[in-house]
Amino acid sequence: MKKIILFLILVITFNAFGKNNVKIRDEVEISGMRTNYLTGYGIVVGLNGTGDGTTSKFTLITIANMLRKFGIYIDPNQVKTKNAAAVIVTANMPPFAKPGMSFDVSVSSISDAKSIANGVLIRTPLYGPDGKIYAFAQGPVSTGGGFSESNKGGKIEKNFPTSGIVVNGGIMEEELPINLEDIPFITLSLKNPDFEKSSQIAKVINDKFGKIATAVDATSVVVNLPKNVNKTEFIAKILDLEIQSDSEPTVVIYEKTGTVIMSGDIKIDPPVYVAHSNIYVVVEKTPVISQPPPLSGGTTTTAEVTTTTVKEEKGRIISIESPKLSDLVKALNDLGVSPRDMIAILQAIKNAGKIHAKIIVM
Numbered sequence: 001m002k003k004i005i006l007f008l009i010l011v012i013t014f015n016a017f018g019k020n021n022v023k024i025r026d027e028v029e030i031s032g033m034r035t036n037y038l039t040g041y042g043i044v045v046g047l048n049g050t051g052d053g054t055t056s057k058f059t060l061i062t063i064a065n066m067l068r069k070f071g072i073y074i075d076p077n078q079v080k081t082k083n084a085a086a087v088i089v090t091a092n093m094p095p096f097a098k099p100g101m102s103f104d105v106s107v108s109s110i111s112d113a114k115s116i117a118n119g120v121l122i123r124t125p126l127y128g129p130d131g132k133i134y135a136f137a138q139g140p141v142s143t144g145g146g147f148s149e150s151n152k153g154g155k156i157e158k159n160f161p162t163s164g165i166v167v168n169g170g171i172m173e174e175e176l177p178i179n180l181e182d183i184p185f186i187t188l189s190l191k192n193p194d195f196e197k198s199s200q201i202a203k204v205i206n207d208k209f210g211k212i213a214t215a216v217d218a219t220s221v222v223v224n225l226p227k228n229v230n231k232t233e234f235i236a237k238i239l240d241l242e243i244q245s246d247s248e249p250t251v252v253i254y255e256k257t258g259t260v261i262m263s264g265d266i267k268i269d270p271p272v273y274v275a276h277s278n279i280y281v282v283v284e285k286t287p288v289i290s291q292p293p294p295l296s297g298g299t300t301t302t303a304e305v306t307t308t309t310v311k312e313e314k315g316r317i318i319s320i321e322s323p324k325l326s327d328l329v330k331a332l333n334d335l336g337v338s339p340r341d342m343i344a345i346l347q348a349i350k351n352a353g354k355i356h357a358k359i360i361v362m
Contacts, residue, residue: 024188024201025239028221031187033095036176038134040089042124044107044141050115050161051085059086059111066122085113089124089137097172105137105170108163115161117143121169132174139169180231185224192358193218200243208241249357251325251350253343260342266325266357268349325355 043062044051052059057076063084064076091105105126109116119141126135143164190198198215205213205223212224223238225231252261325346332342343361350359 020245021242022245023239024204024241024243027192027197027243027245028188028190028201028239030095030235031189031220033186035095036093036128036134038091038093038126038128038170040124040126040137042087042089042107042137043084043122044087044109044113044116044119045084045122046118046120047083047085047113047116048118049082050117051082051113051119052109052111053082054080056086056111059084062086085109085116085119086111087116087121089121089126091126091135091137091170093128093134093172093176095176098175099172101172102168103135103170103172104168105166106163107141107166113162115143116141116164117161121166126170134174135170135172137166137170139166141166180235183225183231185222186235187216188221188223190219190221197243197245204241204243205238209238251346251355251357251359253346253359253361260329260346262326262329262357266355268325268328268354325357 041062043059043066054060060079061076063079063081064074067074086109087107088110089105089107091103094101094103097103105121107116107121121138121141123136123138125133126137128134141164143161188201190201195215195218198218198221201221202213202215205221209226212226214222216222225234249266250263251266252263253259254261329342329346332345346355347359347361349355350357
């Protein structure tokens with residue numbers, strides 16, 4: 001059976017050079033007012049024979065305990081079903097979340113389920129780091145188009161059907177005790193530490209509101225909050241101020257779907273030599289002679305041409321007269337390189353310090 005690999009490449013190009021005006025809110029987070037992680041254990045039901053097998057004892061015990069809450073008492077050893085799967089439920093609780101707010105939750109199988117696609121998550125309590133229940137999750141599970149089908153002739157699988165999300169499946173029940181009126185100051189923590197940027201943030205705030213901000217280091221800017229003001233409105237005004245910031249090239253990799261998104265004109269510093277499986281990647285500079293036209297009065301100079309070569313054992317060779325990462329990715333895609341191999345190659349070049357961009361794996 002021929003294996004078909006779908007690899008999506010989105011190249012989004014912004015102005016990668018110079019400085020752009022951005023709001024402070026895009027560059028910082030407020031210390032103590034951050035996202036909190038919630039975790040729970042639950043059961044996904046309604047699966048078409050793709051759930052945990054009967055050898056997953058903890059799944060059967062969980063089902064028996066759940067039935068007891070409905071007045072049905074049964075020995076876990078008598079539970080025989082493949083239409084349910086035990087899962088770990090995770091979520092990010094946004095700061096200042098209030099009771100009744102909804103948010104997405106992630107669901108991942110922890111046993112031998114083949115797929116949890118089209119299943120329904122039964123009401124699951126979500127716990128914070130302090131062991132308290134802050135939310136509940138429930139709803140249909142979406143695996144983003146992932147599926148797994150098998151028979152005696154082989155198996156076809158797309159993406160990861162054993163993990164998915166429940167859109168707006170989480171409901172807040174408790175809120176974190178935060179009272180802005182009792183806070184004399186806030187600390188702005190830069191997402192990407194930078195001495196120049198922290199100093200610039202402090203200067204912009206002081207120019208607007210007086211001497212109330214101090215750049216402590218490359219990460220922190222302490223802002224004293226004036227008395228007799230609405231602190232919520234005052235913090236909003238601070239975060240709405242603009243600073244000049246460099247556009248940082250970014251590569252975002254969605255490992256589950258094999259999607260790569262690149263922003264900015266990302267360059268590769270030659271020389272680079274990568275050997276991965278049966279793929280060979282070479283990026284190097286070659287000196288060339290630049291001869292001026294006759295009678296132009298110019299002088300002969302030496303220049304450099306950067307060439308990227310991708311070679312596969314089957315004999316297919318693609319040479320790219322460009323050091324751009326986007327050209328390398330397109331060449332590898334033309335060779336039919338799998339998303340997993342593509343991600344491994346990009347991460348290896350990044351670890352070698354040859355890609356000047358931030359790589360985010362999701």
